[in-house]
Amino acid sequence: MNQYIFLIGTPIVAVESGYVEAIGWNQYGGWRLGIRSFDKKRYYYYAHLRQNFPFNKSLKEGSIVQAGDVIGYLGHTGYSAKENVNNIDTPHLHWGLQLIFDESQKEGNHEIWVDCYQLTRFLSQKRSRTVKNLETKEYHRVFEMRDPTAEEYKKRIGG
Numbered sequence: 001m002n003q004y005i006f007l008i009g010t011p012i013v014a015v016e017s018g019y020v021e022a023i024g025w026n027q028y029g030g031w032r033l034g035i036r037s038f039d040k041k042r043y044y045y046y047a048h049l050r051q052n053f054p055f056n057k058s059l060k061e062g063s064i065v066q067a068g069d070v071i072g073y074l075g076h077t078g079y080s081a082k083e084n085v086n087n088i089d090t091p092h093l094h095w096g097l098q099l100i101f102d103e104s105q106k107e108g109n110h111e112i113w114v115d116c117y118q119l120t121r122f123l124s125q126k127r128s129r130t131v132k133n134l135e136t137k138e139y140h141r142v143f144e145m146r147d148p149t150a151e152e153y154k155k156r157i158g159g
Contacts (some may be wrong), residue, residue, distance in 0.1 A: 002116045005092045008050060010074040011130045011139040012093060013067075015044055015123065017147045020063045023055065025084070029094060030077025031055070035065060038153045040100065047094035050075030051086050056138060064154060066147045068128030070139040095120075 014035055021043065022034035029047030031054030036043050049055065050073040065071055076088040097119070099105075099112040129142040 002096065002120070003092045003094050004120070005090060006074050008073075008075055008091045010093075011070045012046055012049070012072045012074060013128050013130070013141070014065045014069045014071050015067060015097075016042060017064075017066045017150045018042075018044070019153070020059055020061055020065065023059060023061055026078070027081050028078055030079070030086075030088070031072075031075065031084075032094075033059070033072055035071070038149050043098040043100060043106070045094070045096040045098065046072060048076055048078050048088060048092060049073060051077050051084055053137070057136075064150055066145055066150050068141050068145060070130055070141060073139075 016035070016037055018035045018037045020033065021036040022032070024032070026032045026047065029045075031049035031051075032045065032047035033049065033055060034043060034045050053073060054075065054077070055072045056070055059065070059071060074091055074093050076086050076091040077084065079085075079087040095116060097114040097116050099114060101112075105111055130139040131142050132139050
């Protein structure tokens with residue numbers, strides 16, 4: 001897993017289209033979000049999100065996100081059994097990409113995590129522009145995108 005230092009409240013965007021597999025508080029990761037690719041072979045972990053307003057308000061377990069969507073906001077929550085606590089000195093994003101070729105690799109001794117620094121350098125040049133809605137204080141992508149894989153997934157699950 002990799003850590004990236006930015007300012008509190010920096011919008012976090014989804015790297016790949018997928019669905020929210022995990023969302024909520026984790027004792028070590030603080031407010032965290034896990035997004036699974038539609039083919040179920042990649043899992044993206046975003047942790048230490050902002051206190052009091054960690055995620056895009058529309059997200060819940062099972063929500064579909066598209067690459068470039070604003071999914072949360074950088075913070076320094078975590079390392080506390082008590083929810084919504086900032087116990088980390090430096091605000092940062094803890095970001096990981098797990099490869100899953102078999103469900104038995106999801107947890108345990110056979111997990112495969114990717115070093116994302118080079119991927120992050122590449123993606124930072126192709127960044128999804130965001131704009132803040134002053135009324136809701138939420139950030140949203142500037143340009144809408146049609147992702148055929150997201151549309152196919154919605155049809156499959158009846159959405």
